[in-house]
Amino acid sequence: xxxxxxxxxxxGFIDVYKYKPGEEKDRTHYCPGCGHGIIxxxxxxxxEDFDIVEKSIVISPVGCxxxxxxxxxxxxxxxxxxxxxxxxxxxxxANPDSVVISYQGDGDLAAIGGNNILQAANRGENMVxxxxxxxxxxxTGGQMAPTTLTGQKTTTTPYGRNPVTDGYPLQMCELIxxxxxxxxxxxxxxxxxxxxxxxxxxxxxxxxxxxxxxxFSFVEVLSMCPSGWKMEPVQAQDWxxxxxxxxxxxxxxxxxxxxxxxxERPVPVMDPEKVKEILGYESLKTxxxxxxxxxxxxxxxxxxxxxxxxxxxxxxxxxxxxxxEYGYKVSWLPSYGPEMRGGTANCSVKVQEETIGAxxxxxxxxxxxxxxxxxxxxxxILVPDGVLMYNSTLxxxxxxxxxxxxxxxxxxxxxxxxxDTRVQSMVNVGAFAAITGMFDPGEISGxxxxxxxxxxxxxxxxxxxxxxxxxxxVRENFS
Numbered sequence: 156x157x158x159x160x161x162x163x164x165x166x167g168f169i170d171v172y173k174y175k176p177g178e179e180k181d182r183t184h185y186c187p188g189c190g191h192g193i194i195x196x197x198x199x200x201x202x203e204d205f206d207i208v209e210k211s212i213v214i215s216p217v218g219c220x221x222x223x224x225x226x227x228x229x230x231x232x233x234x235x236x237x238x239x240x241x242x243x244x245x246x247x248x249a250n251p252d253s254v255v256i257s258y259q260g261d262g263d264l265a266a267i268g269g270n271n272i273l274q275a276a277n278r279g280e281n282m283v284x285x286x287x288x289x290x291x292x293x294x295t296g297g298q299m300a301p302t303t304l305t306g307q308k309t310t311t312t313p314y315g316r317n318p319v320t321d322g323y324p325l326q327m328c329e330l331i332x333x334x335x336x337x338x339x340x341x342x343x344x345x346x347x348x349x350x351x352x353x354x355x356x357x358x359x360x361x362x363x364x365x366x367x368x369x370x371f372s373f374v375e376v377l378s379m380c381p382s383g384w385k386m387e388p389v390q391a392q393d394w395x396x397x398x399x400x401x402x403x404x405x406x407x408x409x410x411x412x413x414x415x416x417x418x419e420r421p422v423p424v425m426d427p428e429k430v431k432e433i434l435g436y437e438s439l440k441t442x443x444x445x446x447x448x449x450x451x452x453x454x455x456x457x458x459x460x461x462x463x464x465x466x467x468x469x470x471x472x473x474x475x476x477x478x479x480e481y482g483y484k485v486s487w488l489p490s491y492g493p494e495m496r497g498g499t500a501n502c503s504v505k506v507q508e509e510t511i512g513a514x515x516x517x518x519x520x521x522x523x524x525x526x527x528x529x530x531x532x533x534x535x536i537l538v539p540d541g542v543l544m545y546n547s548t549l550x551x552x553x554x555x556x557x558x559x560x561x562x563x564x565x566x567x568x569x570x571x572x573x574x575d576t577r578v579q580s581m582v583n584v585g586a587f588a589a590i591t592g593m594f595d596p597g598e599i600s601g602x603x604x605x606x607x608x609x610x611x612x613x614x615x616x617x618x619x620x621x622x623x624x625x626x627x628x629v630r631e632n633f634s
Contacts, residue, residue: 156353166202189219189631190378195226197354205359211423218236218295238271251368256283260293262292281420284361285454287359288302302324310419329408337409342405345395350377441505456516457521458503460501468502476591483508485505543561586626591630
């Protein structure tokens with residue numbers, strides 16, 4: 156008898172959650188009883204059923220929602236707190252064939268993002284907003300949110316929300332339904348199976364509207380937050396039924412989906428020559444530096460990581476600028492996401508011949524680790540046969556992987572010996588040049604005036620010496 160698959164992961168999800176930190180790549184990181192996992196599944200099922208995984212873009216701002224990129228096998232954009240509708244507007248207008256899904260929480264959408272959501276809704280931007288309302292700031296420690304109920308205790312309202320001092324819970328569906336442009340505004344709940352089925356139908360209708368370019372859809376979902384509410388998961392479901400539904404009744408506030416006509420907005424046309432003229436591109440000095448045809452690398456995807464003050468961002472900026480002088484395509488992307496709180500600062504740098512599609516290095520072929528936490532965090536994501544350069548002054552525990560090319564370099568010690576710890580970044584640049592063969596140290600020295608414009612000759616010479624020290628150390632100690 157043939158086996159029948161009853162349950163499986165929707166194809167809207169990444170098969171293995173490779174972007175999720177930690178060892179457990181087959182499950183989400185959400186707390187037990189959290190509603191985010193349910194909503195993710197409803198969205199992922201719709202993406203598969205509508206066959207739009209490849210054309211969908213999920214936009215997730217700061218908050219628990221920001222981790223959506225761990226899971227959805229779509230285009231993903233992480234944006235500043237509350238700014239998802241603004242970014243969604245840009246994506247939708249620049250690429251009208253895309254399906255834009257703005258995935259936001261209440262602390263994000265209804266607080267700092269209040270104006271953003273109202274303006275996008277008022278313009279009727281072509282997107283579906285999935286609004287997760289759990290009446291609290293979940294990720295940051297359980298503070299009062301704009302949707303926190305009257306009398307509800309949080310870490311910032313230990314005696315309960317008081318309307319006299321804190322105002323009343325915002326009802327976003329009621330607000331947005333007063334606007335003329337939105338085509339679909341509805342509120343659903345996850346507290347029981349009938350509610351989940353209605354949430355599924357609502358999310359699918361919102362996505363269908365975006366596919367058909369009918370304009371702005373707003374799907375609010377009342378969701379459990381057992382950790383923030385200090386409850387067991389079953390209690391959290393009951394709390395939605397007994398408390399939240401009174402203030403946030405479920406139902407559809409607007410549905411003109413059937414009557415809505417397809418929106419055709421003019422697509423912005425960019426004239427590359429005009430952009431160059433505006434930016435003064437033609438007046439920029441071009442370099443005569445020649446690429447090394449014998450370089451070990453012609454494409455580098457690099458992660459530089461460490462503590463603040465170790466020249467992490469400076470290393471990345473310097474390498475990107477030098478690469479640009481050599482005529483490479485380059486990108487530099489700092490990481491300041493919420494997942495970095497209390498951890499390591501890092502940046503992604505790409506230096507390559509071909510056009511760069513995405514600036515983040517999720518599978519780097521080179522890592523520069525300046526401290527132990529950075530080594531532990533980024534060693535595991537290096538591709539096989541990748542280069543691991545680490546600061547042996549501060550890192551005493553050797554890497555564990557045996558399939559990497561490892562370069563222990565006393566970066567901090569060398570900078571200290573030069574009399575200024577701040578030149579660690581230039582030691583890194585010199586070592587990078589020696590390892591990859593992409594840059595000549597003498598030519599890098601010639602770029603110091605442009606890299607350190609306005610600095611004294613003494614500072615420029617010190618950084619030139621740091622580049623040479625890093626370069627020579629690699630050449631003398633590694634064959």
